[in-house]
Amino acid sequence: MSTPYAKLPAWADYGLIPLINLSVAFIVAGFVVMLVGENPFRAAVILVEGAFGKGTGIAFTLFYATTFIFTGLSVAVAAHCGLFNIGTEGQAYIAGLGVAVVCLTFDTTLPWWLTFPLAIVAAAAVGALWALIPAYLQAKRGSHIVITTIMFNFIAASIMVFLLVGPLKPAGSQAPQTRNFLAGAELPKLNWIIELFGAKIRSAPLNVCFLLALVMAFLVWLLIWRTKLGYEMRTYGHSPKAARYAGISETRIIIIAMMISGALAGMMTLNPVMGDQHNVAIDFVSGAGFVGIAVALMGRLHPVGIVLAAILFGMLYQGGAELAFEMPAISRDMIVIIQGLVILFAGALEHMFRPYVQALFASFSPRSVGMEAVKGKGA
Amino acid sequence: MDIFIAIVQILDSTIRLSVPLLLACLAGLFSERAGVFDIGLEGKMLVGAFAGAAAASVMHSALLGLGMAILISVAFAMIHGFASITHRGNQIVSGVAINFIAAGSTIILGQAWFSQGGRTPALQPGERFEGIILPGANAVREVPILGPIYSELLSGHSILVYFAFAMVPFAWWVLFRTRFGLRLRAVGENPAAVDTAGISVAWLRYRALICTGVLTGVAGAYLSMVQNGGFVKDMTAGKGYIALAALIFAKWKPVNAMFACLLFGFLDAAAIRLQGSPLPIVGKVPVQFMQAMPYVLTVILLAGFIGKAIPPRAGGVPYVKER
Incomplete structure (x- = not known):
């Protein structure tokens, strides 16, 4: 799978983007915890x-x-x-x-x-x-x-x-x-x-x-x-x-x-x-x-x-x-949801935030993005 | 005569057991024909079953329950679309994710809302779909042969059963006799050609997924509001995958899909009926053997030993307009 976007520095590619994807998965999981009436921070x-x-x-x-x-x-x-x-x-x-x-x-x-x-x-x-x-x-x-x-x-x-x-x-x-x-x-x-x-x-x-x-x-x-x-x-x-x-x-x-x-x-x-x-x-x-x-x-x-x-x-x-x-409303099946969200955001939606991150990087240093050819270092 | 009654009973439960498979299989037909693989049939059925039973028991209406089942199931189909059409993610990964989210959230929300160990409250009369007695069913019951067939086999099912079987010719008509169907099949074979004709590939695939969502929603509602009087955790128990197998077995054709689902439903019904009792000629058949049959048959078919299953050409490939 080649990436259709311009190149990011390696630390952003292998560190930042997975981190963003994971965070979103956990934030959504937090909303589920809220939905069942518990405090997600206490749960964490x-x-x-x-x-x-x-x-x-x-x-x-x-x-x-x-x-x-x-x-x-x-x-x-x-x-x-x-x-x-x-x-x-x-x-x-x-x-x-x-x-x-x-x-x-x-x-x-x-x-x-x-x-x-x-x-x-x-x-x-x-x-x-x-x-x-x-x-x-x-x-x-x-x-x-x-x-x-x-x-x-x-x-x-x-x-x-x-x-x-x-x-x-x-x-x-x-x-x-x-x-x-x-x-x-x-x-x-x-x-x-x-x-x-x-x-x-x-x-x-x-x-x-x-x-x-x-x-x-x-x-x-x-x-x-x-x-x-x-x-x-x-x-x-x-x-x-x-x-x-x-x-x-x-x-x-x-x-x-x-x-x-x-x-x-x-x-x-x-x-x-x-x-x-x-x-x-x-x-x-x-x-x-x-x-x-x-x-x-x-x-x-x-x-x-x-x-x-x-x-x-x-x-x-x-x-x-x-x-x-500790929280009777939450059972171990919460993990299954988190698992699903991780697969969704880190797997299927892995490129969702990439354009935004790239736009952000571009605004800091325009030369880092878009100038180089795509080197096709996809996941 | 006893054997005849037994056969009618097995066929009757074959119909009941194959309905959820049939609805899910037709659901998969729409999305796969449009070039979107859908491993998530199982998950969408599960959320449909949960939403249907939960809404029906809270709002005391079977119809509102069905509506909610369809709504939530379509919402999950849209998540699949968002990931695999809009963001061109891996369709299989997205489907797997949907199955997990469905399996976990139905239990967690069920426990939080109803506190019955992940079940929804047992549905009261009026909150579930009752069987419909076809006209004259009771009158002809005593007629030999045809009487039991009419009154036992054809009559007495819920409206969703008749809906499922009516969907077979309807799906055929939509896919093979309407402009929408032609475009839908085209987008599954050669999306670039459809795009060149000025038709939006993404919007067409989204519409196909809406059809999928509606049908899996009905399938889920059938499980929790007809077959069972309430939602039980993991109640789909792999039916979504059997439907997927049936779809391949049917070579992505609606009428074949019906026969494949009836076959798999029959295997299930026979397994339940024959539990432990020996068959003529072969002797005692383990239940697990009968349960594994649909999967084994599908693998054999996939291996090309019973005809060849050729999937839609653009299946599983996200459409990229420009390189």
Whole structure:
């Protein structure tokens, strides 16, 4: 996507405009809070305090952030290749199957540091395979990836419900979930890191997956900006025609990008399943895949931005839970609205304020705008 | 005779279940034919359902409820238009955003206004659309074969059901027999040509989205004021996406859309009816299998194994007048 406007300085392009978009999203969210008869400023204070006020809050915030880093990276990798992977939710959900099989098989025999790598491979493989079919259909048959991945979300949900009320459910149990994993499939907590800084933590599910997420963020950065494959992906995302002309195989690049995206989505599963609940239950993804869309857009598809955006959403999730205690009129679903507004203003309306910002810059220094040719450094 | 009655009952619930799909599918038909992808059918139905039930229970009138459902749904369609037509944003991103805003705001506002855990108060008689008994339905009930078909299958539905099926030929007539329809289809195939003819692409697409909003509003009102006596959170439960699947399955044609929606409605009705009971030949079919069928069928169609689904050519591409 080339921008139809003149060039802005980089800090305005990557800092100011996203900030304006985000602020507008939060201002609109504030109006919704007012509409239900609460004070939006007090709500914001409770939210931030709930997320960062106590050690437990911070740990929960980072726990949620871990999940969103994975899904955000998943959406971003596909987006760099010009593909909208709306199927992160389903790829993560079905990856629960892989994790369940590994954990249920090895949790009695192996220690966690052997189960964990196996589970990572299983989660990534199942997620990647679930993304492979839509990718293949897009590349070979031209079926629109957005539609097929939506369909695959529902198919994944049906399969998982079928398995969790049937074969995966332990005999004699009523709850639609697997049996609880034993110690061999429980990931160690990371709460001691926060406790090093003197904060107290009662019990929070922050675990080693957080480190894995950061490693993955670094690897994605490496892939996208420092490898030939990443260059090819970005080329294809920018202009499929140019990529074809340069001899980049369309089929290969679509399939690889989607499989990486699916693998990242699948790894998200490790965090709630092995780090927190210690079982695979119905709807354990609970919308995290869709949050990934908001996180990726907000982070402008860059791993650093994604980590920051994921922490912001982690804060919203944790603080939102506190908010629901303090203000009965507001439930956690407020986050869903904020998520929607962020996607609207940072995604679909991303260029709405650009002309005004450019006019403002032009009035300060006329030479900075309009004189240079468009360098086509779009999002 | 028992089997016959059972079949009539399944077909009856097929009709009831396919109505919201049909309305949403026709809604999607208008916007996609005009070159605007709409993932946000689900969200618009949801706000329609909420606004309809809320207004009906506050103002004690089913008609006012329907009006409010349409109004709010159209407003959401206009947000989609503002983002994707005026500001040339990504249409899919905009649709996803609308779905989230709808899902969150209906729960938050419902809880704030009615304090019933995101529900609206149960609708009283007069606040919802009742079934209409067609003339002579009771008289012919005893006639074998044709009697039950007339009195059970065709009679006794609410006005919105008849409206939905009447919309099928109407949508066909509008799209394929009027000047507006011709231009609307043209703008979805080749907006530059329409622009050259001196017709505003943006205004035409906005009008298409107004049609979409009206129909999703009615679809939402059907869910909360006919099928269910009030709004329940997330009550669309993916119907907007099934409608989208049906639209592709129907290859963007109104009459096909009706058959696709009836098929998907039938699968749903059969899944409910057959829960747990074995079928002849195949044995016991898991409910989840039946529920996944519409999606699987659509993927197979998209893959080009049952004919080829060719979307409107300019779909998903914002129109830029000058480069």
